Amino acid sequence: MTVHLRDACDEDIAAITAIxxxxxxxxxxxxxxxxxxxxxxQRRMHDIKGRGFPYIVAIVDGQVAGYAYANTYRARIAYQWxxxxxxxxxxxxxxRGVGTALMQGLIDACVARGYRQMVAVIGEPSNTxxxxxxxxxxxxxxxxxxxxGRKHGRWLDTVQMQRAxxxxxxxxxxxx
Numbered sequence: 613m614t615v616h617l618r619d620a621c622d623e624d625i626a627a628i629t630a631i632x633x634x635x636x637x638x639x640x641x642x643x644x645x646x647x648x649x650x651x652x653x654q655r656r657m658h659d660i661k662g663r664g665f666p667y668i669v670a671i672v673d674g675q676v677a678g679y680a681y682a683n684t685y686r687a688r689i690a691y692q693w694x695x696x697x698x699x700x701x702x703x704x705x706x707x708r709g710v711g712t713a714l715m716q717g718l719i720d721a722c723v724a725r726g727y728r729q730m731v732a733v734i735g736e737p738s739n740t741x742x743x744x745x746x747x748x749x750x751x752x753x754x755x756x757x758x759x760x761g762r763k764h765g766r767w768l769d770t771v772q773m774q775r776a777x778x779x780x781x782x783x784x785x786x787x788x
Contacts, residue, residue: 615713616671620657620679624669627676629653631702640763641735641742657681665695666721670710677705680714682722685731693728693785699745711745719749723778726785734771735761743771751775 620628633647648656660681661667667681678701685694697718701710722730732751734742751773759767776782 613672613708615677615710617668617713617717618671620661620667620669620681622654624676624679625650625654625657627702628657628669628679628700631676631679631700634703635700639735640761640766640768641739643735643761643763643768645763664725666718666725668714668717668721670701670705670714670717672705672708672710675702677702678710678714680718682718682727682730685729693726694731695722695727695729696731696733697722699742706741711741712748715745715749719777726787727777728780728785730775730777732771732773734773735768737769737771739771743773746773746775749775 629648629650632642632653635642636644636647657667660683663684665682668679669676670678678699680697680699682695682697685691685696699711699714699718701714719730732742732746734746737743737756752775754772754774757770757772760770761768
């Protein structure tokens with residue numbers, strides 16, 4: 613199976629919305645209660661891309677098999693070199709290298725933009741597929757927030773992972 617990565621565009625919104633909808637309704641990882649419609653997902657994508665962050669899709673046999681993006685970790689200026697990642701893979705393509713391709717593409721895009729740290733906020737320690745994906749890319753466990761959110765009638769723990777990008781904290785960024 614060949615996975616092609618490219619920048620996401622408006623034509624991908626229906627597939628992105630469908631992938632995300634399953635995550636919202638069937639799982640807890642998004643921490644959202646209501647499925648956003650295509651207009652809202654498009655608005656989110658435009659906002660992220662409009663601020664210069666990467667937002668990519670994985671294409672397999674002409675279909676959107678998954679998507680990933682980086683976004684602001686925190687709004688304060690001192691965090692400007694840190695991004696938070698998100699990776700979603702269509703259930704039909706899970707376990708087939710799509711997440712790996714998306715993660716590598718996202719990391720490469722963030723390094724190219726000069727970011728120095730990437731944070732993963734993973735809903736629930738039981739999301740072992742996401743944790744293992746991040747570990748394969750050098751993320752390390754920073755901690756677990758206990759009972760940080762609530763969805764589907766239960767309290768949710770949140771896993772925090774981190775990895776350096778480029779020189780990480782070993783040198784000053786060129787745009788400082």
